Amino acid sequence: MAENAKLTKSEQIVVKFAGDSGDGMQLIGNQLTALAALDGNDVNSLPDYPSEIRAPSGTIAGVSGFQMCLGDHKIYTAGDHPDVLVAFNPAAVKHSSKDVKPGGMIITNSDSFTEKALEKVGYEGNPLEDGTLKGYDVKAIPMFTLVREALADMDMPNAAKDRCKNFFTMGVLCWLFNKEQQLVLDFIDEKFGAKAKKPLAQVAEANTRAFKAGLNYGETTIMFQERFDLGAAQIEKGLYRNITGNDASALAIAAAGYKSGLQPFIGSYPITPATDLLHYASEFKDLGLVTMQMEDEIAGICTAVGAACAGNLAFTTTSGPGLALKTEAAGMALILEVPLVIVNVQRGGPCTGLPTKTEQSDLLQAMFGRNGDSYMPIIAALSPADCFDATYQGAKIALKYRTPVIVLTDGYIGQGSCPWKVPTMDELEDLTPYVNFWKPEDHPGETYQPYKRDPETLARDWAIPGTKGVQHRIGTLEKDALTGAVSHDPMNHQIMTETRKAKVDNLAAVLPEAEINGAESGKVLVISWGGTFGAVKGAVDRLIEEGKSVSGINLRWVWPFPPNLGDLISRFDKILVPELNMGQLSVLLRAKFLVDVQSLSKVQGDPFREYEVIDKVNEMLGE
C-alpha cells in the first residue's frame, strides 16, 4: 500500500512535536533533526517548553513543543507554520493545532484521548471526531495499542512499553519523510545497544520493534496518501554534528584554551538558560578545562578575573539577571585591562521575568550596564552552531586587546540546535600570537610598564604573576597611563578614559565589513543581529525573490559597528530593525547614525517568524 502513497518533492517541511513535558519532545525532535541531517537536509529547530520543572501532565501549561524545519537548502529558522504536527495528547492538540498550516497534517495518539484527558483541557467532545479539527488532515493513530501489540511477548510493564511510542512515531515519520531506516536503527543501537555507556538490551529491543512497527504502519495502512521527499541540501562538505548553542559555546571555550596555549577557566553560577553550557563544559576536565561553580554570579566573574590575572583564558557564563550582578566586576576586568569573555544567554526580562523564554533585551545592559564610561566589544551569535565561532572570536579579541568581551546569545539559540560542521583543531585560528605575555628576556634592557600599550591595538603590556622579576601592583582605582600606579591626576583620567574608549572604537577598523544580502541600495534595509538573523535572512531572501527592493545586513559584532555600516545605511530609504526587545539596537543605531530606524519589536518569548518580518517590510514598502 505504501507504494500507493504519492511521493511529493518538497523544498522544506515544517514539523512540530507537542506533548507532555515529561514526554521527551526535545529528544524526539533531536532524533528527527539528526535523521534529516544525516540524510543531507539542512535543519533548524526551536524548542518551547514550560518554565515549571514538571508542570502537571495533560494540561495546556504542561505542553512542551519542538518545532523544526527540514529543507533541501540552507534553512535559517524553524519555520512559520507546521506542515505536520505530531501531538501526543489532547492538551498538545489544543495547544498547537491552531498554528498548523491550513490543510496541514496532525498526527496524534488516539489512545490518549480518554474522557478524563479531554476534560482536563476543556474539550467538550472528542476533537478527533466532532469536527473541531476540520480543515486539517488528521491522522489519529492508536499508538499505545499498536506498540503494546508489537511488544506483546516482552516482559515489561505497560508504562515502559507505552514510552516506546516515540520510536513508533519515528518509524511513521521515517516512512513519511522517506528517510533511511538504518540511521535510526544505528541510533538506537548507539544509545541503548552494546556500545552504549549504559547498555540496556531490553530497551534497545523494544524501541527497535516499536520503530519497525511505525514504519510498517506507514507502509501498510492507507492512512497516508502522500509522502514528502526532501532532496539533500547544498551544504558544505564535511563532518557534521547536531549541536545546541550552549554546547557549541562550551566547546569553543575548550578549543580557544587549547589554541592559545592557556588553561581555559570558567567561573560561573547556574542560571537558566545558560546552565547547559556549564554542564557540558564541566565534562571537559580531561582537556584541562577548569570550571568553578561559585557561590553566586559575582564570585563567578571575580574568580574568572582572578584567573585572567593569573594568566588563564577566563570565561564567565550567565543570563540577564546574572549579568546584572556581574556589572561591577566586569568594570574591574575593564580597568585592569585583562582578557575576559562573558557569555550571556539572554532570556525574557525584566528581573526574573520569563526565565525559559527567549528575548534579546540585554543588549543595552551589555553596552551600558556599568558605572562610569566603560565600553566593551559585544559579539552576537546568530545560530546554535554559530555560538562556537562567536565565542571563539570573543576569546580572540579579548586576548588580543586585553579587554572583557561580551558574547550575546539567547535562550533560543543557546538551547536550540542545528547541524554544525565540526572544525578540526588544525583549521582553527592560532591564538598564541595574541597571548604574548611580557617577559624580561624578550625585552632586554627595558623596564616593564604595566600600562604601556601596543600602538595599534592599544593592548597593554601584560606580565602575569610567576614571571621572573617583574612583580608589580595594579588595581581598580584610576591608574597612571604608563606605570599603572594609582593616579588622581585630572588629565591622566581624561587620557585613560579616552584610551579605553578608543581601544574598543578602533576595533571597528579591523572587524570584517558588514556583508549585504541583496542590492547595495534600495528601499528597505533590514538589519538583524544575533538570533534574528534567521528570520530576517529568510524573509529578505523571499522578498528579493519576489522582486522587492529590500536588502539585509546582519551585525555580528554589535559593538563597535562594522566600519561600512553607516555608508550602507545611507543608501536605503528606510531601515528596519526587528528585535526581540523594545528597540534596543535601534537606540544604538539612531544615536550613531542619526537615521530614523524603524523598530519591529516583539517580546513574546518567541523568535520572529519570517512572515512577521515580511509583513512589516511590505507595510514599509506601502504594499
Place this chain on the structure above:
Amino acid sequence: MAENAKLTKSEQIVVKFAGDSGDGMQLIGNQLTALAALDGNDVNSLPDYPSEIRAPSGTIAGVSGFQMCLGDHKIYTAGDHPDVLVAFNPAAVKHSSKDVKPGGMIITNSDSFTEKALEKVGYEGNPLEDGTLKGYDVKAIPMFTLVREALADMDMPNAAKDRCKNFFTMGVLCWLFNKEQQLVLDFIDEKFGAKAKKPLAQVAEANTRAFKAGLNYGETTIMFQERFDLGAAQIEKGLYRNITGNDASALAIAAAGYKSGLQPFIGSYPITPATDLLHYASEFKDLGLVTMQMEDEIAGICTAVGAACAGNLAFTTTSGPGLALKTEAAGMALILEVPLVIVNVQRGGPCTGLPTKTEQSDLLQAMFGRNGDSYMPIIAALSPADCFDATYQGAKIALKYRTPVIVLTDGYIGQGSCPWKVPTMDELEDLTPYVNFWKPEDHPGETYQPYKRDPETLARDWAIPGTKGVQHRIGTLEKDALTGAVSHDPMNHQIMTETRKAKVDNLAAVLPEAEINGAESGKVLVISWGGTFGAVKGAVDRLIEEGKSVSGINLRWVWPFPPNLGDLISRFDKILVPELNMGQLSVLLRAKFLVDVQSLSKVQGDPFREYEVIDKVNEMLGE
C-alpha cells in the same frame, strides 16, 4: 591704615583655600560661605580633596582645596580662576597658584616655608622670594608667629595655637571682604562657646583672639592696598541655611515621609561620596526615619524593596559601583511596581575609578543598566540645595506611579554646599494623595486585582500586608496584566512590557516643560543636566550679554524628556551638551531626536568652568 586701603565694589569674587588635608580647608571654606551668605551674598563652592584618608602632609598629593565664588547676584558655579588664593603651605602654593587670575592675590603663611617643606615639594628656592610668583600679588604673612604672639599668655601647646591660624585668616578675609565681624564671633561662640554641644572655652577664647589678630592685621599693616566690597545679592527673601547636597537629600527623605504619612526608610551601604547622606539621615531617628545599614548594596536595596512592599516610603542611597550592584534588585522594584527612590551620587568611573572625584558617568547605567526592557524615570539635581527638591520630587513620582525612580546627583553637588532657602513643612506639596493604598472598605463590592491600573498614571492598585482581607501573592516572574499571577502567556508579556514602558513615557506629559534661558531659537542651544547646570547657566548668561545667539536649557528630568524638548531643539542650528562623561546624555538625545548633538566631554574629576563652555560655544559659532 585700613582706611587707606581702597574699597573696590565688586560683583563677584572667587576665593580658593588650599592646604593640607588635615588642615580644615573645607571648614574654613564653609565658614566664609556662611559669613558671605549671612551678609546677603550668593555663594557657590567646590571642595576638592585627595582620595587618601590622610595623604602625607606637606605633599602636593595631600593638598585639599576649597574654591568658592561670592557675588552680589545669583552665583551658579564656584568660579573659574581665583581672585584670591589662600595657600597655607608651599605644597598648596605649588598646587594651586597656576589657577589664580593673572595679577590675583596669593595669601600665604610664610612661616610654613621652611627649607624642609620647600624641598618636599621640589621648590629649589623660596617661591615667595625668588620671583616664582611674579605677576601675582603675594601676601606672605607669618601666621604662626602672629598667632602665637596673640595667644602668648595662654596655656596651650604651640601645635594647638598654630591651629588657630584658620581663624586668623578669617580675620584677614573678614577685613578684606568688608564683612561684619560679629557674625564670626557669634559663630565661634556657637561652635565652642557656652551654647555649644561640647563647650570648649579655651578654644573659643583662642580662636576669638586669633580672629581679632587677623582683623587687626588687615587694618593695621600696609600690606593690603585694596579691599573688596560685595553688595547683597537679589535673592529670594526667607530663612536660609548653608547645605550640602547630601544633607539636602537626607532632609528631603525625612520630609517626604512626613508629608506622605508613610514611615520613611533607607536601606543602604556606605560608599563615597554618598555616605554623608546616610550619616545625616541616621541622626533623624527622632523623626521616625528608619535607616538600615546593611551588609552590602544588594541588601541595602533589597531591604528597601521589602520596606516598600510593606508600605514604607523606601529609599536606597549609593554611588556608581553600588548602583552597579543594585541593578538586579532595581528590576525587582520595577516589576513588582512598588515605589522606591534610588539616590545615586555619581563619582569618577569606571569600576572603583576616582571615588572622591565627581563625574556624571552613571547616566546610561541608570537608564539601561538592568536586564530586560526596564525603564525608570531619572531626575537630576542641579545644585546642592536642589538635591532637596530633586529627592522630594523623586519620591512623589515614585509614589504616584508606583515605580522606582533614580535621583542622580554627583560628588560635586553632593559634597559641595550652597545657601538653601529652608522651606516650611506647610509649603511642601502634600504627598498623601499619591499613597492611596487599596482597602476593601473604599471599594465595596470590588475584588482586589493587584495589577489593575489607574488609567491615567498606569499606577497599579496597591494593597499592603496588614490590609484586612486582601492577602495576595506577587513576584518577579512576568505577571498577568490584571491578577498579577505568574503568566507565561506570550501576548501578556508583550502587553506588560509595553505598559511598563508607557508608564514612564507618559510621565513626560505631566512633567514641567523645559524652560529656555534666552531666545526661543538661534544658532546654538546648550543643554545642561544635573551639576553642569551652573557652568552652562553662567556661560549662556555671559554669551547672551555679549549678544551671541545662544540659549540654554536645563534638563531636570533626564528621563523621560520634557514634552517640548524636541520642538525647542529643532529651532537651533547647533546643539551642545557639555557633560562630565564621554557623551552619555548625547546618546539619549541623538537617539531620540536624531539631531547631531555635539558633546563637550570632560572627565577630569572636576566640574566645568564657565570659560570651557564659552570657548566651545564660540568655536561652534565660528568665532
Place this chain on the structure above:
Amino acid sequence: MADTQLNKKDFASDAEVKWCPGCGDFAIMNAVRSGMVAAGKPRDEVAIVSGIGCSSRFPYYMETYGFHTIHGRAAAVASGVKVANPKLDVWVVSGDGDSTAIGGNHFIHAIRRNINLNYVMINNKIYGLTKGQYSPTSEMGQYSKTSPYGVIDYPMIPLVAAMGVGATFIARGLDSIMKLSTEICERGAKHHGFSMMEIYANCVIYNDGAHKALSSKEEGPNNRIIVRHGEKMIFGTEDQFCLVQDGFGIKKATVADVAEGDILVHDEKDADMATVLAGMRPDADLPLALGIIYADDSKKTYDDMVYEQIDCVKSKLGRTMDQLLQEGHTWNV
C-alpha cells in the same frame, strides 16, 4: 472568619501546586501551615518572602501576603518587610542554594541581627529549579550536572554556620517525619527572634534518595537522633545508642556500655552544645541531630531595638520636621 478559628486549610491559596509529584516540599508546606496556625496571626498579617527556586514558589500556595523575590535575597527583603512593619508575622522560605549560595551573605547577617523572622530553609542538597546542579550543601563526591566527576567542595552545614554567627534558634527536620516538622514550625513561629528551621527535603527528580540514610525505616533511626529539651539523647532502631560527652565534643556510645548518668541530656539553651550537636554527621559515626537543637529567647531582636532606639531618641530630642530643616546655622534674607 474569626481569626481564632483558623486551621491549616485556611492557609492554602487556590493556586495549583506545581511541584513534582513526590517532592518533599509538599510535606513542608503542610508543616509551615501548622506553624502559621500556631503563630495565631490572621492571614492578612502574615507575609511570606521567598527567593527563587522550586522551594521558593512557596508563597503562591499560601493564603497570606506573599513576595516571590529574586534569587538569594529573601532574607534581605524580609528584613525590610519586618523592620518596616513589625506587627507582621514574616516568614521566609528558601532553598539550600537560595540561602547558602547566592544568598549566603544576607542569610548570615539576618541571623546575626536576630531579626524576628521565621526562616524555613528547604534543604534538598541540590539546585532543583535549574535542573540539578550541586549546591553548597551537596555532599563531597556527589554527582550532579555540574559535577559529572563528583563534587570537590566541602559541604556547608547550615545550622553550624548559623550558630557561628549567633543564631538564637536552630532546628532541623526531615520531610518524611511530618510530626517533627510541624513541631519545629510551631515552635519556630513562636520564637521571638530569628528562627532558623532547616528541613531536609527529597528532590525526586535531581537528587532522589539524598536523605535515604536518614529516612529509611531500617537504618534511619540509627543515623539520626531527635533531640528534645531535658531528655536523654538516646537513639537507634532499638534505642540502643546514646550520646556522651567527649572533651568539647560528643561521641556515640552503646547504651549498654555507659553509666546512665553519662548519657547526655539535651539542653536547648546551651549554645556550645548546640553547635556540636548541629555538626554531627553520620559519616563521622554520629547521628544527624533533628529537632529543636537550640532555642534562646533572651536576646533582643533587631526590629525591637530599631523602635526602642527611635522611641528613645524621640523622647530625648523630639524635634519637629520644621526644627530639623532649620537646624544649624541659619540666617534670614
Place this chain on the structure above:
Amino acid sequence: MADTQLNKKDFASDAEVKWCPGCGDFAIMNAVRSGMVAAGKPRDEVAIVSGIGCSSRFPYYMETYGFHTIHGRAAAVASGVKVANPKLDVWVVSGDGDSTAIGGNHFIHAIRRNINLNYVMINNKIYGLTKGQYSPTSEMGQYSKTSPYGVIDYPMIPLVAAMGVGATFIARGLDSIMKLSTEICERGAKHHGFSMMEIYANCVIYNDGAHKALSSKEEGPNNRIIVRHGEKMIFGTEDQFCLVQDGFGIKKATVADVAEGDILVHDEKDADMATVLAGMRPDADLPLALGIIYADDSKKTYDDMVYEQIDCVKSKLGRTMDQLLQEGHTWNV
C-alpha cells in the same frame, strides 16, 4: 638576589605608605612580610589580592604581584588566582568590612572550600576608608557616623563564623603584639589550606582605642589569653587566671582555686574547643583568645582537588580536542 636570602625588607615596594601615622596596619604589614619570608617563595611567585578599604591598600606596599580589586570580592578573585595558578603563594589582605560585610559570602565559601590562601583580615571594627561607619564587627552600642545613637546590630565574631563553615586554620593577633602577629603570619603562610588570620588593628582616626582593653599594659593581660598548642591556658597580669572546661563551654577561674589538672591545655587540633575559644569575649568575663587557635593540615585543599580530579579524568577519558569536538552523533556530508 638569590631567593633563599630574602628578608623582610625585600618585600617592601617603593610606594609611599599612605596610612595615617599611628594606624595599626603598619605593624601588620611588617608581620605579613615576615610571613612571606617564612613561606620561602620568591617575590615573583607571590600574589596579594585585596578588596577596598584602608587595609586593602596593602598590595601597593609589597614588592610582589598585587591586585587591588573591588570591595568585598578579594576572596573570590584570589580563589581564581590560586586555582588558575596553584604554584603561586596567594595572600589576601582585607578589612573587617571588606571581609564580613559586602564580602561575607565569598569569605565563608572560600573557607568552606579550604582553598589554599593566606587570608589576613585586619579588624579595626570600623570602616576606615569611608570615614567611620560601623562594621559587622563593631560592638553593640558603638557610636559611629552611621550609628550616632549606638549600634543595634550584634557583632559578628569572624573566627567563630569561620569555624562554622569548616575553617582549617584560625588565629587571632593584635597590632600591638608584634611578635605574635609575626608568629601567626609565619604559621599561616605555611599552613596548607585556608589560613584565617584575624589581626586586630587600631584605627587612630575613626575608632581609636577600640582594642584598648586588650592592649593596655595594665588591663590587657587580664582581658586576653595567648593560646599555645600543648600549653596550659593561664593568663593575667600575674598569671593569676586560667581557663577550665564548663560543660561544652569554658569558664574563667583563678589558678589558686583549681586543681592543676583541671586547667585546660590548648590543643590546636581540637575543632570543638577552638570554636569555644574563638568565641570568648571579655564582656562575658572570658579573655579574648589570641594566637593560633586551630590548625589542622589534614583536609585536602580545593585547589589540590581540582588538579587531582583533572588528572584522574585525563587518565580515564583522555580525549583529544578533536575527539571532543567530534563526539556524539556525527555524520559526513
